[in-house]
Amino acid sequence: MKFSAIIILFYPERPILLNNIRLLENNGWQVVVVDNSPQSHKSWLSSSVEFRHCPENAGIAHAQNIGLLLARQQGRDYAMLLDQDSHLTEHLLQTAKQRVIEAQSRYPDLAAYGPTIVSEFDGQVVRAKVQRAVPDEHGFLHSRQIIASGKIIPLAVLSDVGLMEDALFIDGVDHEWCWRASRKGFRIISDTQVLLRHKQGESRKRVLGMTFKVGSPVRLYYQYRNILILLRRSYVPLYWKVRNCVALPVRWVINGWCLEQSKERRRYMRQGLTDGLRKRAGRYRADQ
Template sequence: MSIGIVVILYNPDVEHVNHLIDEFASDDWQIAIVDNSPHPTQLDLASNCIYSHYPSNLGIAEAQNIGLRALFSQSIGYCFLLDQDSSFSPVIAASLYKQFIALEKVSPVAAIGPAIHCQFSNTVQEGVIQKGKQISLGLKEVKQIIASGMLISQQAFEKVGEKESALFIDGVDHEWCWRAKRKGLKVYQSQLVSMPHRQGDDRVKVLGITFKQGTPVRLYYQLRNVLILSRRRYVPIYWKCRHLFAIPLRYIVNRFVFENGQERGQFMRKGLRDGIKKNYGPLK
């Protein structure tokens, strides 16, 4: 049975994406590439690829929905979600798929993902507060996983529903996992395979605390979606507290320590206003 792979692009490293396509250039895999870049990305597409371009940028959530719908409509039962910079391989995919199949024989499964190897700290990431429940030597049950490397089934996608397009970006993957758990499905993280991954452009330590440094506009979505999601009952309390209480410190660091502080401050203030007003979708 073929397994699907959905790759979301936005001004990607073409060489890296072509390498990813080459890795999965087999009839065993079906690839849906959804490109949110302003201009079409010139890729060496294989015969098992379908390419869709949306220059207006639909956001990561809707792009994932488009890719998943396209592959699931071809009677593909399982799909991976990947970012454009994901360091993913058939070996990782096969291991996760094998674990997923074994798990769903026991209980309803929403998703499984690899352990994440942070390329900044060169360590496998652990939850700061929620470290997950150890199920076996190679498996944890967790509250949420990131989208990159996430494997979901058509059955879970239909039961949980699509990714929330209105969030646009940031919090999309976590929200879907929390919604899945509310519906009785479980989320797992494999300890058998790890995937190198970058979150943000850099890490900066201020007064002994490490902060992720991304583009200024991402701060708008991060703060807006924290305020939006924190109102929902199914969102974990620890997540609400951690992110809400961190807002003042994040604002000070981004506004007065990081470069482009004035621009960062403007995006954060706009995000807070729109979060309070429940303004969804892309930044106007």
């Protein structure tokens, strides 16, 4: 079996990136790097790395699609999607290869396999509070969705499920693809035997006894807009719709009044609501 790893860059940290690439290549993974940064980072990389540059920042979905199509064209069987700030280990890379093949042998309808995510901020396993994954006797967890980083896709399923949705640009891309795969009868699995340290958001903020993820202000635009876009779709789980309808006003208060850059955050949230109602997708533009 042939494996590719697709790393998406946007102003990456050099030591983390190069260490991940070294581990991948030492463990037999072909590496594809798609760079959404304005300035190319190709000079950091060896000639063994397949490199593509999108200086206009085409979005994470488009960048992932570039990598997935390239891996499929080159005859790879599986492709792993990776964010630039995930921390790989030799154990993860060796074990994930074996376990995804085992998972597909047990569940031929597998669309995506992923590790258990460990938060970079507190070292705790990230678990859903609602719609928890269902364990089986083999150490696999049957899930509604898994995040993009560490997700391994058997490339043959792209013919049925399709690629990532470019128009969403960033937030919700990973979950939407999983829900679309489930609607077509495929299975989403994570693995208790493989752990991946991953940084979700840029920091954490505790307000009124609750901990909130803090990201850049512009991410609020995509979060609000894409929630309104996805709420209209029948295959999106009802629990997700209810949870986010409840969360939107809470996020408004926290981001708009309790965090730094609150005025800018309110502006992006307003524009996200406006464009979501208008079904306007794609990249955010200041002149829209």
